[in-house]
Amino acid sequence: MLRFLTSGESHGKGLISTIEGFPAQVPVDVDFINADLRRRMGGYGRGLRMKIESDQVDIFAGVRNGETLGSPIAFIIHNRDWVNWTEVMSVEPNPEGVRKRQVTRPRPGHADLVGALKYQFKDMRNVLERSSARETASRVAVGAFCKLLLRELGIQVYSHVISIRKVRISDELLDTVSVDLIPQIESSELRCCDPALDESMKATVDDAIDRGDTIGGTFEVRAAGVPPGLGSHVHWDRKLDGRLAQALMSINAIKAVETGSGLDQAPMGSKFHDEIFYDDEKREFYRKTNRAGGIEGGTSNGQEVIVRAVVKPIATLKRPLMSVNLHTKEPFKAQYERSDTCVVPAAGVIGEAMVAIVLVQAIQEKFGGDNLSELQNNLESFRERVRAM
């Protein structure tokens, strides 16, 4: 089953990733992977770093003649900014260089202090370099490989922004989101499916920039074409919703996750549940609503899988909050380092990657497949068995 490891510091030479357990003979479209990396770099409200970088995968192993080999896939994403950090990030001992960009005033809401306490560092740059969301570029590339596989199985993963601070799309629109809205979402700098909200969302970001503040929001990831039967009700760690929640929660700055309309269910009462119907022609069970987000009993039910996540405001502030100097224990304003103002659209793209990774793992668990066509056959024969029930 697919697993992956990422390594790399934010201002190091680059990010190195290895994917293991990926099926053989999946067509690899490098432009598609690089396009996803560009999508992660975008979104209104990003900082200067994203203007410096131009992320691309440099594939070293596991792909030959445009197809995966079933062997480990290895790739690097080079950090262009590294040339400006060679002394500070030196692999060889370089005490003078290391002193230059020491971090001693932890930012509330960031990993600085907890990381220093845990690993016992006097310089919190040692934490910041890895806790930075730069690492998520690796995950987006791994997720893009997974999307290429899912595409071959008729599954499409997409995301959109539901809210930026208090500006939120209407519930009516949210209920009608589908793959048909992808062109609108992709053309919006805020990845919002309501063109009427683009300007007010931008104004909210601009206002935060002017005030030296940062803002959060919510995004939704959807997967269309998911078969029923992924995950299971039989054991806690096999539940698909639990696995998706963990994967999304692992994204930097995500503070809450829901499946479907989970957070809105209380006032709805039992109307929350999606009634079951049967289409004789298609020989398929279906629902007219999808408040469960396509998952019941920890198992996909054949509807679109829908998960939502809440992104907190970024912790690095031009007008910093109070903190304490790690060495002197004196009260100080927290450290400021070049930073983003709003990352909700980018977080949605990272969310797509995490959802794609979990879906591939769940698919491999159910349908096996060392090879793409073997996997396709197994999936199709399962769909037929379900239709014949």
Ligand SMILES: Cc1cc2nc3c(=O)[nH]c(=O)nc-3n(C[C@H](O)[C@H](O)[C@H](O)COP(=O)(O)O)c2cc1C
């Ligand atoms: C796409 C993206 C970009 C981010 N950029 C920044 C940033 O520029 N500055 C910052 O302080 N935090 C940024 N973050 C958030 C931090 O990485 C995150 O808050 C930190 O690692 C602590 O983890 P936690 O918020 O999950 O507790 C970003 C997060 C994402 C998803």
